[in-house]
Amino acid sequence: MKRIYMISLLICIIIAMPAFVNCSDDDKTPEDPNTQTPLPPVEVDRSNLFGIHAVAEIGLGPGIGGGVHCDPLVTAEMCADLCNIMGIKTYRLGMHHHWVLEYDDNEGKLKFMEDRVNDYKNYIALLRANGIKKILCVSPTFMYPYGHERSIWYSIPDPKTEPELYWEFLENIEEIYKLLGETFPDIDYWEVGNELNASFLGKNIVKNGYLGSLSLEENAPYLFSTEEIGQVTADLCFYASKGLKAVGSKALIATPGAYDVPATWDETLKYYNSFYDYIKSGNAPTSGKKSDGSRTVAATTNPDDYIDYLCWHAYANGSRFDWLDHNEAIYRTAIDHDDMNRKALVSEFGYYDRHLKSYEEQIANSCVPDMMALADRIPALESLYIFRMFNFVTVPEPTSPEQSFGLFYSPNQSQGAGPKPVAISLFYHFNGVEANSDPLFKYAK
Helix, strand or coil: CHHHHHHHHHHHHHHHCCCCCCCCCCCCCCCCCCCCCCCCCCCCCHHHCEEEECCCHHHHCCCCCCCCCCCCCCCHHHHHHHHHHHCCCEEEEECCHHHHEEECCCCCCEEECHHHHHHHHHHHHHHHHCCCCEEEEECCCCCCCCCCCCCCCCEECCCCCCHHHHHHHHHHHHHHHHHHHHHCCCCCEEECCECHHHHHHCCCCEECCCCCCCCCCCCHHHCCCHHHHHHHHHHHHHHHHHHHHHCCCCCEEECCECCCCHHHHHHHHHHHHHHHHHHHCCCCCCCCECCCCCECCCCCCCHHHCCCEEEEECCCCCCHHHHHHHHHHHHHHHHHCCCCCCEEEEEEECCCCCCCHHHHHHHHHHHHHHHHHHHHHCCCEEEEEEECCECCCCCCCCCCHHHHCCCECCCCCCCECCECHHHHHHHHHHHCCCCCCHHHHCCEC
16 A cells, blocks of 8 residues: 555655756756857757666676675676566666776787686677667776886876877777677767776776776876866777777777866866867877888768767756756867757766655655656757665765765665665656556565
């Protein structure tokens, strides 16, 4: 009876909810949405709007996922099953390069770890069998050139102080995406990195020399500036795209989703502007040199040679209209650099509820309207990936927001992996209010 009451209440909320609700909305008067010229229409497939970044790679096999991304009782099979039940159409899959590739110790050539490749292929097939139409694969970190040591596992050579090694690194990126393109033809998009603009926090990508045992102040020489990481991003995207095209892959390239919170909104815009400024400079991409000093790879100012999709992270923060304006401003960096008709992805979106029932209810009221408001504001937006499928209660940092982002409770929680109110709200929006929601409770206790 309690379940029936909760579902009936949520149906009423979905039908009656106001056009704009945000769990952090203030009382200021909403600004006129017509104050700016609307963004131009872009042809995208909105049937792929509802996506998930489930973070279920731990269940794929030994050596994948590192055992730190989700609770022990979560399985990849549960995630695929719930994608089918929820009506989710597109899936963001994590694949660090070193999870599937290694160097041959005899020759230093890249080679696949076939057991892990098979684990991924089996999971991709399972996702397809459960209704997933499109798969975005994100590779958050990159392999270092063979025979060279690095200070920490996510550092890369400094383009300024190690130009020859940086060029070797980029050649490696091209070779890696040749291999990935040939081996994983069922991947639709490759997101080349994750939140690379968080280098200023010592996260995700740093210069070789960075040491985890030192403070940010001590590591300052090994942090990329916003301008530098914009250039590195363009280089990574160009050589990943070049590798895919070399093997006839039909997969498309997305920029790394940016780290983006209100305190860094200005820096996020600076990051995307730096990315485009570098492309338009006539000096991109970084190239090797011939004996006469000329480039081995021709410079190009055409964004199509670098990316197919502009991609960012859009966690809802602050007043909804401020948040919408900021996301529109990110997309406008493309238009401002004459990159018209660029399609867009939001590869992470979501809320954490701190295990508070009042927050759970507010998020259930906000999620669908926020999603649709963002899609309305940015016509080029094709897919939006909600982070994440389950709560993560065994996260090493006990106060981490990572604990409560889930659409579902964790199977490690007392109630089992039942749906939160937001999962039910999304289910009815994308499947219709007459749909049978009983399967959502399949993994509840």
